[in-house]
Amino acid sequence: MDAASTGGETATSSSSMSAKKNRSRTETVSTVASSETQQLKNAAAAEDEAEALPRWFPICCGKPILHGKPEALGFLLGMLGQVVGVLGVMTFVVPSLVYFAKKEAGCQVELEEGQDELPPCNETVYGIKPSSMITTLVSIVSICVALMTPVIGAIIDTSRHRRLIGRCIAFFYCCVILPQVFISENTWFPLVICLMLQGCTIMALSLCLHAYLPDLTDSEEELNDFTKTFTAVPGGFIIVFIIAVIGASVAFDVAGEEGPTARIAALFGVIVVAISLFISWGFLLKERPSLNALEEGQWRLTAGFKKIYLTAGRLYRTDMPLLWFFIAVALGDVKPLTGIGLTFLSSQQQFTSTDVGLAAIIMLVSAIPGAVLSAFMCRKFNPIRSSMLSLVIFSMTTIAASIFLTGPNQKPQTYVIVGCWGVVGGWKVTSTLMLVAGIIPEGGDAEYMGFYLFADSGLSWLPPLIFTAMNEAGMSERLGVSVSTVIWYVLGIGAYFMMGSYDDLIQRANRLEAPEKEHMAAISEHGDSPSKLSNSKLAIAISEEEALEEP
Known part of the structure; x- marks a missing residue:
């Protein structure tokens, strides 16, 4: 009887396991069928939307680009206008400002017969050395951006007039770029004010534009395609833009001349920025409701700062590893090296605007293998270790620049260092983005991404300020490049180390x-x-x- 009951239980158990397996397979087939049905619905919706697109909407390989999403095209054109205004125009305009500042200070700006390099410029203009002009400008703009980001973010977050705000800021952005077409020995200082306004305006415009990103699509596949396009197209266009400016300066026989080259770049920039932003904000981007409601009794000017304070306090009490990550982002920020490096190239290495343009192309192109290297390192180790290693290499490259780049007539060596900066910069930025995507807690995307943007710009003013102070004190620019940046990278490495295990972080994030x-x-x-x-x-x-x- 025991054997019979045992056999019956065995048969029952076997039958139960078979039933569970069949149910699992049925559920799997059902899931696949449901997924295929959803794909068909999405395809049908895309076809209907494609039929409703305007005739002028770009088509590639027989299909509308960006999955036929007009707002995605608007976002791309908005990104294009911003990037051209920052990287394309400033690459040529900023060295020209330094040139005219040196000229007004009474320093020698042209080589005389028998000279291999220009003598150091220790005179001052408006109270500072011409070589401190760029870093002073970057420090002021960075402080303004750090203070304005929470305010502008709160206004956009709680307003239902997002498109109107974007249009007004885009118009003002074009207005502050236009005067740069007239850069000369007599107008250079007012244009410094325009550059400061341009730096603050680009931040506000970027916040307005990125508020549209979550609404572009609900499909993860489409979002991945959009992200690749939003990164590749502006980067490729900037390279074409810089080549076009250099080509035009050669064609008009003004290559190497600061003023004419800067005017050509500004003219091209105004045309591209005005057209791209006009189409983007004028026709493609639509009005959107407010993302969040303003709490009763709360003021928009203080709402952003209050939110940052509350988020920092909550992280300190409940999630120190994530707080260490935001500290690492602030300390390991590589953006300040752009302004410092531009000063170093223009003053120490005595690069012309054309030389700086070539250096910018090398840096942009070399960032591509850097991004590929980052993906490999993140797979080989993890994004935390990859970020730490990138900061180590960045520090070593910067120290090498201070040691081996001693003056003019070292263009090949300088381009090699710039290429290394580009590779490691692409590596660092990509690793950070992969880390953000993995460890931000589920359900806290909006809050923590806002905190991330604040951390990413919160200390950007400090390295240029230190470089300026050292330069004004008469210290070597070579020493200033290393001291003003490497010390923060070392502290950033320590902050990454304090984050602990990456595996624990991604499990805590519940992603x-x-x-x-x-x-x-x-x-x-x-x-x-x-x-x-x-x-x-x-x-x-x-x-x-x-x-x-x-x-």
């Missing part, structure tokens, strides 16, 4: 689906690192399929 968590836990029990497969949905799908096929 993984339940099957992924179980699979990672199983891997951990066998002694492997979960971070190696934390983002590998293919490996998880294969393991689930093999489990279903087991007898």
Whole structure:
């Protein structure tokens, strides 16, 4: 009887396991069918939307670009206008401002017969050395941006007039770029004020534009395509823009002359910026409701700062590893090196506007293999270690620049250093973005991304300010490049170290689906690192399929 009951239980258990397997397979088939149905619906919706597109909407390979989304095209053109105004125009205008400042200070700006390099310029103009002009400008703009970001962010977040605000800022942005077409020995100082306004305006315009990003699509596949396009197209266009400016300066026989080259760049920039922003904000981007309501009794000018204060306090009490990440972002910011490096090239290495343009092309192109290297390092180790290693290499490259770049007539060596900066810069930025995507807690995207943007610009003013102080004190610019940046990179490495385990962070963030968590836990029990497969949905799908096929 016991044998019979045991046999019956065995049969029942076997039947139950078979039923569970069948149910699992049925659910899998149902899920696949549902997914295919959704894809068909999305395709049909895309076709309907494509039919409603205006005739002028760009088409590539028989299909509308950017999945036929007019607002996605508006976002791309908005990005294009911003990038051209910052990288394209300033690459040529800023060295010209330094040139005219030196000329007004009474310093020698042209080589005389028998000279290989210009003598140092120790005179002052408007109270500072001409070589401190760029870094002083960057410091002031960075402080203004750090203070304005929470205010502008709160206004955009709680206003239902997002498009109107964007249009007004875009118009003002074009207005502050236009006077740069008339840069000369007599107008250079008023244009310094215009550059300061341009730096603040670009931040406000960027916040307005990025408020549209979450509404562009609900499809993860489309969002990935958009992200690649929004990165590749502006980067490629900037390279074409700089080549066009250099080509025009050669064609008009003004290559190497600061004023004419800067005027050509400003003219091209005004045309591109005005057209792209006019189409973007005038026709493609639509009105949107407010993202959040302003609390009763709250003031828009203080709402952003209050939110940052509350977020920092909550992180300090409940999530110190994530707070250390934001500290690392602030300390390891590589953007300040742009202004410092531009000063170093213009003053120490005595680069002309054309030389600086070539250096910008090298840096932009070399950032591409840097991004590829970052992806490899993140897979090999993890984004935290990749970010730390990138800061180590960045520090070594900057120190090498201080040691080996001693003056003019070193263009090949300078271009090599600039290329290294580009590679490591692309590596660092990509690793940081991958880290943000993995460790921001689920459900806190809006709050923590706002805090991330504040951290990313909160200390950008400090390295240029230190460089300016050292330069005004008569210290070597070579020493200033290293001291003003490397010390913060070392502190940033320490902050990354304090974050702890990457695997713990991604599990705390709850970014993984339940099957992924179980699979990672199983891997951990066998002694492997979960971070190696934390983002590998293919490996998880294969393991689930093999489990279903087991007898």
